Amino acid sequence: MSNLAWALTPKLLQLIILPTEKCNFRCTYCYEDFEIGRMKRNKIEAIKKLIDARLERNSLDALELSWFGGEPLLARDVVFELSEFAHQRFEAGRLKGLHGDTTTNGYLLDLPTLRRLVAARQSSFQISLDGYAEGHDRTRRYASGKGTFDRIWKNLLAARGSDIPFKIMLRLHQNAENGESMDRLIDEIAARFGGDRRFSAFFKTIENLGGPKSGAIQVMNKETAKERVARLQKVLSDAGLATSAVLEGPESNTGKPSVAERKPGGAAVAEADGAKKEQGAAPSKKFDGHICYAAKPNSLMIRADGTIGKCTVMLNDERNRIGKLNDDGTVTLDNEKISVWMRGFHALDVLELGCPAQNLPKLDVKPQEAPIKFHQLRAAAVA
Numbered sequence: 001m002s003n004l005a006w007a008l009t010p011k012l013l014q015l016i017i018l019p020t021e022k023c024n025f026r027c028t029y030c031y032e033d034f035e036i037g038r039m040k041r042n043k044i045e046a047i048k049k050l051i052d053a054r055l056e057r058n059s060l061d062a063l064e065l066s067w068f069g070g071e072p073l074l075a076r077d078v079v080f081e082l083s084e085f086a087h088q089r090f091e092a093g094r095l096k097g098l099h100g101d102t103t104t105n106g107y108l109l110d111l112p113t114l115r116r117l118v119a120a121r122q123s124s125f126q127i128s129l130d131g132y133a134e135g136h137d138r139t140r141r142y143a144s145g146k147g148t149f150d151r152i153w154k155n156l157l158a159a160r161g162s163d164i165p166f167k168i169m170l171r172l173h174q175n176a177e178n179g180e181s182m183d184r185l186i187d188e189i190a191a192r193f194g195g196d197r198r199f200s201a202f203f204k205t206i207e208n209l210g211g212p213k214s215g216a217i218q219v220m221n222k223e224t225a226k227e228r229v230a231r232l233q234k235v236l237s238d239a240g241l242a243t244s245a246v247l248e249g250p251e252s253n254t255g256k257p258s259v260a261e262r263k264p265g266g267a268a269v270a271e272a273d274g275a276k277k278e279q280g281a282a283p284s285k286k287f288d289g290h291i292c293y294a295a296k297p298n299s300l301m302i303r304a305d306g307t308i309g310k311c312t313v314m315l316n317d318e319r320n321r322i323g324k325l326n327d328d329g330t331v332t333l334d335n336e337k338i339s340v341w342m343r344g345f346h347a348l349d350v351l352e353l354g355c356p357a358q359n360l361p362k363l364d365v366k367p368q369e370a371p372i373k374f375h376q377l378r379a380a381a382v383a
């Protein structure tokens with residue numbers, strides 16, 4: 001099936017779930033406010049009802065669960081419960097496809113957690129590193145202020161020593177100050193993880209778009225970044241690891257699988273920055289097949305309080321509150337708001353499909369309060 005068909009088919013459902021919006025880290029560049037805590041029982045049950053209602057109507061073949069936060073593994077019991085709920089339906093043959101991915105800081109991803117998630121087909125992970133040891137700890141700190149590297153590295157080494165069939169993408173943040181530490185990290189990754197195809201590396205520069213923590217963000221010169229990343233990519237690919245990189249703009253425009261692109265904290269800063277830079281840019285480049293999950297009618301983000309949104313970056317933007325998950329498993333959606341996220345389908349506009357947050361139209365509409373059935377979403381969304 002083509003990307004376009006996958007984006008539109010109601011037989012596939014992607015739920016990006018934030019089981020908690022709290023985090024155990026306080027990265028120096030993070031944009032999240034941590035105001036919403038852990039998902040409550042009524043919303044956990046509502047997600048189950050939503051999935052079962054779709055299965056009962058025979059309107060769902062494949063489910064993709066994407067865990068995001070906050071730090072999703074702070075609520076790992078919620079992640080286990082919902083993943084295993086979906087996995088039971090897969091094992092019973094009611095779901096033909098099930099896949100899950102987790103964007104985590106890696107601190108709580110110990111071996112038992114990894115094993116249990118992979119057993120429930122939640123086998124892809126993205127973990128961010130900002131350098132080796134104290135280079136990482138300078139920016140990715142625990143809430144108490146202590147370093148986090150040792151524990152994450154221990155978890156990664158344990159994963160490496162296991163036979164668990166996971167996929168871990170190491171997201172390597174480049175900034176103006178972490179060159180030396182990044183060199184060390186790359187050497188260590190090559191030595192410890194080289195040749196293990198369960199691991200891959202993704203390079204991303206941290207950019208600065210202002211905001212309350214902008215003073216802490218050390219932006220890299222573009223040319224220096226290019227030269228550094230090319231050199232580091234070569235070290236890792238010589239060691240038998242797949243690599244990719246985005247040094248500028250919304251990474252979702254690269255054509256990589258959208259869920260694995262998402263990131264905790266600062267990388268979102270860069271991504272939103274890219275989105276902003278595109279404001280006013282001439283749209284309508286030819287469609288290249290890549291569609292951000294935020295543009296897809298069959299992808300919904302469910303926040304810990306049941307708010308439904310589309311984009312994992314613009315969490316506090318009113319236009320990204322497109323509805324709510326009701327306790328009976330139905331969703332109440334605002335069709336006007338949904339349609340602006342999906343406007344790229346009208347002209348197959350590469351920018352609007354690749355990052356619909358860019359040039360997102362301003363809205364002045366009243367939310368539609370009537371609950372709409374999930375199978376109506378596609379029609380409503382692309383109308």
Ligand code: SF4
Nearest residue numbers: 252292294311355357
């Ligand atoms: S809409 Fe843009 S900023 Fe939002 S998740 Fe997609 S690519 Fe990122």
